Amino acid sequence: xxxxxxxxxxxxRDLTMLMSEEEVAKMIDSVGIQERRVxxxxxxxxxxCLKAAQQLMEENGIAPESIDMLLFMSQCPDYKIxxxxxxxxxxxxxxxxxxxMDLSLACSGYVYALxxxxxxxxxxxxxxxxxxDGETLTKYVNPRDKVNVPLxxxxxxxxxxxxxxxxxxxxxxxTDGSGEDAVKIPVGGCxxxxxxxxxxxxxxxxGNWRSxxxxxxxxxxxxxxxxxxxxxxxxxxxxxxxxxxxxIDHLIFHQxxxxxxxxxxxxxxxxxxxxxxxxxxxxxxxxxSIPLTVVSELGGRTYDGxxxxxxxxxxxxxWGTAYMELSDCQISAITDY
Numbered sequence: 374x375x376x377x378x379x380x381x382x383x384x385x386r387d388l389t390m391l392m393s394e395e396e397v398a399k400m401i402d403s404v405g406i407q408e409r410r411v412x413x414x415x416x417x418x419x420x421x422c423l424k425a426a427q428q429l430m431e432e433n434g435i436a437p438e439s440i441d442m443l444l445f446m447s448q449c450p451d452y453k454i455x456x457x458x459x460x461x462x463x464x465x466x467x468x469x470x471x472x473x474m475d476l477s478l479a480c481s482g483y484v485y486a487l488x489x490x491x492x493x494x495x496x497x498x499x500x501x502x503x504x505x506d507g508e509t510l511t512k513y514v515n516p517r518d519k520v521n522v523p524l525x526x527x528x529x530x531x532x533x534x535x536x537x538x539x540x541x542x543x544x545x546x547x548t549d550g551s552g553e554d555a556v557k558i559p560v561g562g563c564x565x566x567x568x569x570x571x572x573x574x575x576x577x578x579x580g581n582w583r584s585x586x587x588x589x590x591x592x593x594x595x596x597x598x599x600x601x602x603x604x605x606x607x608x609x610x611x612x613x614x615x616x617x618x619x620x621i622d623h624l625i626f627h628q629x630x631x632x633x634x635x636x637x638x639x640x641x642x643x644x645x646x647x648x649x650x651x652x653x654x655x656x657x658x659x660x661x662s663i664p665l666t667v668v669s670e671l672g673g674r675t676y677d678g679x680x681x682x683x684x685x686x687x688x689x690x691x692w693g694t695a696y697m698e699l700s701d702c703q704i705s706a707i708t709d710y
Contacts, residue, residue, distance in 0.1 A: 374429070374530070374531065374532050374533075374664060374667055374668055374672075374702065374703075374704045374705065375425040375426070375428045375429040375432075375530070375531050375668060375704075375705040375707075375708070376425050376528060376529065376530040376531070376661075376664060376665050376668035376669065376672075376705075376707050376708070377421040377422070377424040377425040377428070377528070377529045377530075377707070377708050377709060377710050378410040378421070378526075378527070378528045378529075378655060378665070378707065378708075378709050378710070379410045379411060379412045379413065379416060379421070379527050379528075379709065379710050380410070380709045380710060381410065381411050381412070381413065382408050382409070382410060382411075383408065383409045383410075383411045383526075384407070384408045385397065385400070385401050385406055385407060385408065385409070385523050386401065386407070388400075388522065388523060391517065391519045391522060392519055400523055401523075403630075403631070403632045404523065404524065404630050404631060404632065404652075405630070405631025405632065405650075405652050405653055406523060406524065406631075406652055406653060406656045406657070407653045407654070408653070408654060408655075408656075409511075409525065409526030409527075409655060409656035410526045410527055410528065410655055410656075410709075411511045411526065411527055412509045412511065412512070412527045412710075414512075416509070416527075416710060417449065417451050417509060418447050418449045418450075418457075418507030418508055418509045418527070418529055419445070419447075419450075419451050419457050419460060419461055419464075419505075419507065419529075420529070420710060421507050421509075421527065421528060421529025421710055422445070422461065422505035422506070422507040422529035422530070422531060423461060423464055423465065423529075424529070424708060424710050425505075425529050425530055425531040425705075425708065426461070426465055426503065426505060426531045427465070428705055428708055429531050429533060429705060430465075432703070432705055433533070433703055435501075435533065437465060437466045437467050437468065438467075438468045439500070439501050440465075440467050440468075440471055440501050440502075440503050441470070441471060441472065441498070441499040441500055441501050441502065442471060442472040442473070442474075442490075442493050442499055442501075442502045442503070443458050443461060443462050443465075443467060443471055443472070443473045443474075443502075443503045443505065444458065444473075444474055444475075444476060444486055444489060444490055444493075444502060444503070444504045444505065445457045445458035445461060445473075445474070445475050445476065445505045445506075445507075446475075446476045446477070446478065446482045446483065446485075446486040446504065446505070446506040446507075446660055447475070447476075447477065447482075447505075447506065447507050447508055447660070448477055448478075448479060448482075448508060448510070448659065448660070449507070449508050449509045449510065449512065449513075450475060450477075456473060456474070456475040457475055458473035458474055458475050458505070459473045461473075461505060465503075467503075472493075472499075476489065478660060478689070478691060479556065479659055479660060479687040479688035479689060479691065480627045480629065480657075480659050480660060480662065480685050480686060480687025480688065480691075481546075481627070481660070481685035481686055481687055481689070481691040481692050481693040482506065482659070482660030482685065483506050483530075483660050483661065483662075483663045483664055483683070483685055484544065484546070484663070484683055484684070484685045484693035484694065484695045485546060485685075485691075485693050486504055486506060486660070487504065487532065487534070487544075487683075487695060488544040488546060488693070488695065490502040490504045490532070490534040491534060491539055491542060491544075494534045494535065494536045494537075495536070495539070499536070500535065500536045501533060501534070501535050501536070502533070502534045503531065503532075503533055504531065504532040504533075504534060505529070505530070505531050506529075506530045506531075506532070506660055506661050506664055507528065507529030507530065507661055508527065508528065508658050508659040508660055508661045509527040510525045510527070510588065510657075510658075510659050511525050511526065511527050513558060513586075513587055513588045514587060514588055515574060515581075515582050515583040515584065515587045517574070517581070517582035517583075518581045518582060518583050518587070519579070519580070519581050520579075520581055520590060520592060521583075521588055521590060523656075524629075524656055524657045525588075525656055525657050525658070525659070526655045526656030526657065526658050527658065528655060528658040528661040528662075528665045529661065529710075530661050530664035530665055530668065532664055537700065539697070540697075540698055540700070541614050541615075541696065541697075541698060542695070542696065542697040542698070543610055543613050543614055543695070543696045543697075544693065544694070544695050545606055545609055545610050545613070545693065545694045545695075546692075546693040547602070547606075547691070547692050547693065548689055548690070548691050548692075549598075549689070549690045549691075550689065550690070551690075552594065552598060552689070552690035553689070553690075554591070555590070555591050555594040555595050555598065555688065555690060556588070556589070556590045556591070556595060556687060556688035557588075557589050557688070558585075558586060558587065558588050558589070559585050559589070560584075560585035560586050561585075561586045565585075567586070570585075571584065571585055571586050572584055572586065573585075577589075595629075595687070596630070596633060598686070598690055599629070599633060599637075599686050599692075600633065600636065600637070600640075602686055602692045603626065603634075603637050603684050603686055603692065603694075604637050604640045604641050606684050606686075606692060606693075606694035607624070607637075607641060607643075607682055607684055607694060608641070609694065610682060610694045610695070610696045611682070611696065613696075614696050616680070618641060618642075618643055619644070620680055621643075621647060621680050621681070621682050622647060622679040622680045622681065623647060623649055623667075623671065623679060623680075623681045623682070624638075624643060624647055624648045624649070624681075624682050624684075625648075625649045625663050625666050625667060625681065625682070625683045625684070626648070626663075626683075626684050626685075627657075627662050627663060627684065627685040627686055627687065628650065628651055628652035628655070628656070628657055628658065628662035628663075628665075628666055629652075629657050629662075629686075629687070630652075630657075631650065631652055631653070634648070634650075634652075649666050649667070649670040649671065650666065650670070651665055651666040651669040651670055652666075654669065655669065659687070660685070662685075663683050663685055665707075667681075667704060668704055668705065668706075668707050669707050671704050672704045672705055672706045672707055673704065673705070673706045674703075674704065675701065675702065675703045675704075676699035676702045676704065677699065677700060677701050677702070678698055678699070678700070679698065679699045680696070680697075680698055681696070681697055681698070681699060682694065682695070682696050683695045
């Protein structure tokens with residue numbers, strides 16, 4: 374595994390142009406985000422994934438011609454058409470025999486994409502799957518949106534999955550599409566195409582500003598959804614595997630809100646020292662947040678046998694939990710772009 378973040382740092386303490394110093398301090402204390410990495414305008418999620426992939430392949434002696442499939446998970450593709458996975462195949466020098474596919478999902482995306490990578494790696498003829506997961510959601514946030522500006526950061530991650538006996542690996546994937554409006558960019562797709570008014574910024578709830586092509590989130594709806602599914606998902610997965618919560622070496626939640634995930638840990642009565650966080654340094658990087666946390670907090674060594682539970686939840690509404698044991702897994706130190 375490897376990860377790349379942009380060099381530019383945005384500090385939440387500097388958001389006094391959006392809210393009072395007291396509000397800023399309260400926000401940082403509850404959400405837990407001190408700083409975030411923000412891409413320059415010309416940098417895309419694929420650029421971050423490209424550098425992370427190059428690092429992974431160089432450090433582990435992975436020949437380009439050995440990659441049978443490339444998956445790109447993101448809500449921030451280079452273009453509507455063509456698929457970004459095809460562009461990455463060319464930029465990485467992978468053979469034309471490499472199968473490529475784009476996947477799109479929000480904060481549960483890495484768990485879903487990893488399950489797809491495991492499934493493909495289990496098929497005849499596919500021995501190595503390169504999973505690229507990158508997001509640059511800061512490009513979708515209005516700079517005057519007090520809700521979303523302090524939350525989002527950018528990152529690119531890469532995971533190499535090799536054919537093997539995956540052992541006790543288990544995935545639990547779920548969806549509730551009735552909650553589609555909780556997190557949404559309403560305009561820009563085929564349901565509501567761009568119009569000349571799409572770029573018009575409007576004052577919305579509580580003095581926030583955004584246009585219809587920028588991200589909206591109902592924080593309370595997401596909070597209520599997450600607390601109803603995340604702890605239960607962790608309990609279900611360990612029950613399915615046949616272990617105890619105490620047997621988990623690393624518990625990694627989607628990095629959305631420190632107060633919320635601390636609440637999950639208390640509800641589970643789990644050892645907080647085994648919960649990994651990167652939210653304070655990188656913010657909410659959507660689908661990339663789980664692998665970014667793995668690299669940020671566990672990078673720089675090889676793991677063999679550590680029991681890991683990952684839990685992602687977000688727009689859709691969608692949530693997924695995964696259990697796996699890291700088998701001869703080399704995790705690189707984090708790099709920047």
